[in-house]
Amino acid sequence: MRAAIPDGRGSIAWADVPEPRVGRHDVLVAVEAYSVNRGETFLLDAPPDGWRPGKDVAGAVLDVGAEVTALAVGQRVVAHPEHSGWAERVGVPADRVAALPDSIPSRTAAALPLAGLTALRLIRTIGEIPGRTMLFTGASGGVGHYFVELAAGLGARVTVMCSSVDRGQRLLALGAEQLVTDISDAAGPFDVVIESVGGDLFAATWRLLRTRGLLVWMGQASHTRPTIDFFDWTGGANATMRKFLYSESDVSDAADLATLVRLVASGRLHPEITAVADWTDTASVITDLLARRVRGNAVLEVTRMATTDPSTPTTSR
Structure with a gap:
């Protein structure tokens, strides 16, 4: 599986990484789009061991854990994984995932989570x-x-x-x-x-x-x-x-994401997305974000890469 990894120089490179493991309370999401946040780009300077970027994703459910009942295979979703979402697939606890109506494109939903x-x-x-x-x-x-x-x-x-x-x-x-x-x-x-x-x-x-x-x-x-x-x-x-630390909440991510989805679907909340690109351009978008050339959110759309991405050095992990 292809995924973005820290390159050790404040940006990302592409690598082949192991497929996510899906636990009993998790869902496996095929990522269609993800958003880049400034906080994540700061972590690229000195990434924690085993960390890969990616907290905002939207896509479709490929698999569900044995204890997951509220989501089903094939369902469109928006999700807020702890990390590793800049990839073809990501495993996410079900309490960090909300269903998406067909009226909200994945590129729009990907800007919602963080x-x-x-x-x-x-x-x-x-x-x-x-x-x-x-x-x-x-x-x-x-x-x-x-x-x-x-x-x-x-x-x-x-x-x-x-x-x-x-x-x-x-x-x-x-x-x-x-x-x-x-x-x-x-x-x-x-x-x-x-x-x-x-x-x-x-x-x-x-x-x-x-x-x-x-x-x-x-x-x-x-x-x-x-x-x-x-x-x-x-x-x-x-x-x-x-x-204030946004992750400290008495309300689950799933419930709050569902609220945000309802607000967008009803026209009462409008994601401000001023940069949309193919995920192979992630490094360039990071540069623009840090240079304050992006207002609102930047979203990357995931295409299914060939085994080797010609624009980026390839490593394996």
Whole structure:
């Protein structure tokens, strides 16, 4: 079976790997499309032992474990494996898989799992939404687009911060009230800040919080550790800081994926996919993603490779 593996230089190579093993509670998915996320590309720099990239996939069920009753062979699905999804086939626990209606193409569904689950769970973490003012930094990725559409649809007043006006225009169309490219232009104070950039921006957003506001820290895309001075009394008095990890949830991935699928099918959620390519172009898409040339999600469609891919050095594992 063909799959992407870390090449040791921050990108991927193609390799022949063993077929996935399907346990009693798993399903085997023939991958038709997958999405590339920035967090996964960071892991390519120093991959854990045995790790292969791939957390967002869509395709069809080839086999089901003995204890799986909710899914059947031949069913179209969207899935969120822990890893290894950039491949022809992947084994996934059934509680991380949701059925897909025929109205949603695989290329659309593949953009849902990580970014969609993150946005949905951010909404749940924040709690009360209608009427609250919010600031989302680094909002031009997949999570930001989903979050803005969900939060604005629930009545939130969302300001987004992006690296450029061009990267943020679609967020305004999805319901954001204000787009800024510099934190000094953000018209606070805010009830809630979702901070994903890190570095000095972290403290700057804290100062924009209302008294007893909420700051949700969900990453450091700048690769710079966040800093804050708790003796700086400018803004954020008695505020709460929460470290957010999307994988910690009382609701299963399968249930939340089913919610996202229903929202897309009903026209209430619109995956923002601005790059679609054949999976042989994965390395180029990674380069574009890291260079911030991709807004929203990037999706790769899986063709059945020949034994040797002429565009990429081949290794075996």
